Amino acid sequence: MKQIKGQKSKIENALGKKIGEVIESRSAEFIGQCYKLDEAPPLGCLIKTQDKSGVTYGVVFDVETHSLEPGRRVVARGENLESEEEVFAANPQLSRLLATDFKVLVVGYTEGKDCHHYLPPRSASIHSFVYICQLEEVRIFTGSTDFLSLIINARIDVPVDEVVAACLRYASEAHVDRDAFLVGAGKELARMLSGDANRLNSLLKRIK
Amino acid sequence: MSLDLSKLVGQIIDLAASLKSKSGEKQAKIEFALKSLRSSAVDLDALKKKIESSKTTWLIASPRESVDLHLTPPTCPDDFIVLASDGSHIDVDRHQSAHCFLINIGIVQLQYGRNPDAQLLNFPYLYYKDEDVSINSADGRKIPIEGQLLGIKRSIEECHLLAERAQVLDSGLPVVSLLDGSLILWRLAEQVYPDFVIRELLVDGFLKYMNQLKELSRSRPLALASYISYPRSTDVVNLLRLAVCPHLPVDCDRHCAGKFVSKECDVLNGVLDRDLFWYLLAPEERSAVYSSSSSVVSKYYGDSEVNFFYVRLDGEVARVEIPLWVAESEKLVGLVHSTILDQCRRGLGYPVSLSEAHEQAVINTSGRQQFWALVEQILVDDGVSISGSAKSESKRTRWI
Numbered sequence: 001m002k003q004i005k006g007q008k009s010k011i012e013n014a015l016g017k018k019i020g021e022v023i024e025s026r027s028a029e030f031i032g033q034c035y036k037l038d039e040a041p042p043l044g045c046l047i048k049t050q051d052k053s054g055v056t057y058g059v060v061f062d063v064e065t066h067s068l069e070p071g072r073r074v075v076a077r078g079e080n081l082e083s084e085e086e087v088f089a090a091n092p093q094l095s096r097l098l099a100t101d102f103k104v105l106v107v108g109y110t111e112g113k114d115c116h117h118y119l120p121p122r123s124a125s126i127h128s129f130v131y132i133c134q135l136e137e138v139r140i141f142t143g144s145t146d147f148l149s150l151i152i153n154a155r156i157d158v159p160v161d162e163v164v165a166a167c168l169r170y171a172s173e174a175h176v177d178r179d180a181f182l183v184g185a186g187k188e189l190a191r192m193l194s195g196d197a198n199r200l201n202s203l204l205k206r207i208k
Numbered sequence: 209m210s211l212d213l214s215k216l217v218g219q220i221i222d223l224a225a226s227l228k229s230k231s232g233e234k235q236a237k238i239e240f241a242l243k244s245l246r247s248s249a250v251d252l253d254a255l256k257k258k259i260e261s262s263k264t265t266w267l268i269a270s271p272r273e274s275v276d277l278h279l280t281p282p283t284c285p286d287d288f289i290v291l292a293s294d295g296s297h298i299d300v301d302r303h304q305s306a307h308c309f310l311i312n313i314g315i316v317q318l319q320y321g322r323n324p325d326a327q328l329l330n331f332p333y334l335y336y337k338d339e340d341v342s343i344n345s346a347d348g349r350k351i352p353i354e355g356q357l358l359g360i361k362r363s364i365e366e367c368h369l370l371a372e373r374a375q376v377l378d379s380g381l382p383v384v385s386l387l388d389g390s391l392i393l394w395r396l397a398e399q400v401y402p403d404f405v406i407r408e409l410l411v412d413g414f415l416k417y418m419n420q421l422k423e424l425s426r427s428r429p430l431a432l433a434s435y436i437s438y439p440r441s442t443d444v445v446n447l448l449r450l451a452v453c454p455h456l457p458v459d460c461d462r463h464c465a466g467k468f469v470s471k472e473c474d475v476l477n478g479v480l481d482r483d484l485f486w487y488l489l490a491p492e493e494r495s496a497v498y499s500s501s502s503s504v505v506s507k508y509y510g511d512s513e514v515n516f517f518y519v520r521l522d523g524e525v526a527r528v529e530i531p532l533w534v535a536e537s538e539k540l541v542g543l544v545h546s547t548i549l550d551q552c553r554r555g556l557g558y559p560v561s562l563s564e565a566h567e568q569a570v571i572n573t574s575g576r577q578q579f580w581a582l583v584e585q586i587l588v589d590d591g592v593s594i595s596g597s598a599k600s601e602s603k604r605t606r607w608i
Contacts, residue, residue: 069567089324090324090554091554091560092318092319092320092324093316093326093560093564094326096328097328097564
């Protein structure tokens with residue numbers, strides 16, 4: 001995985017691990033809450049959640065760390081401290097009062113042995129655990145880029161093209177032939193954005 | 209109809225002017241109080257004798273140390289734990305069909321140093337059984353727990369859960385257990401309650417849990433303290449009243465009862481202990497430790513006799529109350545002093561542990577409404593017949 005140094009090992013360690021659980025769920029999106037503060041999966045990361053009806057796959061499109069209690073604002077505390085770690089050591093209650101949430105676009109699901117790249121019939125179950133997909137799973141799921149239309153057409157607060165590009169860069173690391181994967185994905189994007197050359201160019205630059 | 213503020217503006221302006229005109233007069237009184245405090249310190253033994261022989265109508269602080277003492281804090285330990293407790297309650301609502309009340313206690317455990325950690329907990333408990341919602345005497349008398357008595361019950365539960373939490377701490381680090389408000393259950397003294405009520409609430413309740421903490425302190429460095437922000441107490445100023453009194457022995461009823469001309473001690477009227485110590489103490493310093501002469505303390509508290517000192521923080525003087533077994537240990541007084549200052553620094557002026565305990569305990573208006581709605585819903589689901597008052601219904605549905 002070609003991530004920023006430091007983040008790389010964190011993500012590699014997290015592959016396949018349970019990182020949080022679903023706290024809000026709709027057909028096309030869900031929100032997961034991390035078990036550990038600031039340990040959210042990166043933008044564009046493929047994650048999954050499983051319940052009785054099968055596995056739901058999703059792409060992380062937004063991460064937010066916030067106060068757990070509405071009306072209580074976070075205040076700056078580190079003016080006289082040397083490091084950010086010291087802020088938490090001097091105020092151990094912070095880790096109990098803050099939470100990191102990540103928003104996920106649902107991009108597919110499995111039903112028995114079949115993998116579909118469109119929305120599942122049911123939304124992800126509340127409190128179902130969220131895992132970062134193993135590389136092999138990323139490779140298999142993104143073997144088809146049909147899921148891209150779900151992201152391209154999503155109405156979200158984050159620039160959609162940034163999410164598409166982040167997702168493709170992330171997924172490309174799981175493929176043996178990274179360039180071939182990106183060329184295939186680029187062709188798929190060209191088909192979807194055939195009427196908007198500027199947007200397509202801008203997006204393609206982001207996945208090089 | 210909402211409050212018509214436009215009718216109040218003029219009155220508020222008058223209030224501000226009145227306060228302004230009194231400030232010069234008050235400053236002169238504070239300076240006199242400071243002078244009296246310093247001169248009283250010269251002969252502490254004489255002052256103590258004067259206290260012992262006095263008969264006054266006010267509470268007088270009895271000094272354990274020199275009255276003008278102002279002491280910087282010792283260094284805070286590298287590793288330590290602060291336990292804090294606070295509570296809130298939903299009183300019995302006679303307009304509701306279910307006779308019950310709720311006490312919610314917030315407990316916070318903060319560990320500082322090499323292994324920082326935090327536990328933020330809350331314990332809501334519903335009281336509805338006959339034996340829970342009233343205090344019963346052996347001869348069949350029943351005093352319902354509601355209103356003021358419920359406030360006292362809540363204070364007891366705050367101390368109860370604090371002691372329980374302290375008992376399960378498995379680390380040997382120094383611990384400061386903090387309560388919000390006074391260690392003196394004033395409200396028990398304010399009204400005449402039958403002896404069995406005082407026994408159950410105080411002797412078999414609050415004092416029992418204070419004693420559990422005392423027992424724990426035998427095997428580890430553990431202190432109990434309560435924190436009063438912006439205190440209105442005058443125990444030390446009253447001591448100065450006694451110091452400036454020309455009568456010996458001091459006997460208010462004998463010498464000054466019904467006196468219409470001004471008395472010598474009137475010069476201290478309106479001065480609070482916090483005014484005095486704001487000028488006597490430098491930032492972070494504490495005052496001498498004093499013991500309280502409250503009648504409820506002297507009658508019931510015994511070994512847990514309440515002592516107190518004042519500490520100057522950045523923006524105010526706070527009162528810290530400690531039981532006798534803490535006051536008698538210089539180390540524990542130092543631990544409380546340094547920890548309170550450290551907590552206030554971390555909490556932007558107020559002990560962070562108490563502030564978080566409050567956050568765990570507080571029940572806001574919507575929480576209260578949701579609670580009664582849930583009670584009603586479950587009673588209906590279970591087929592229990594409910595009938596609220598017409599007044600309660602009328603408040604819920606506002607109409608014109």
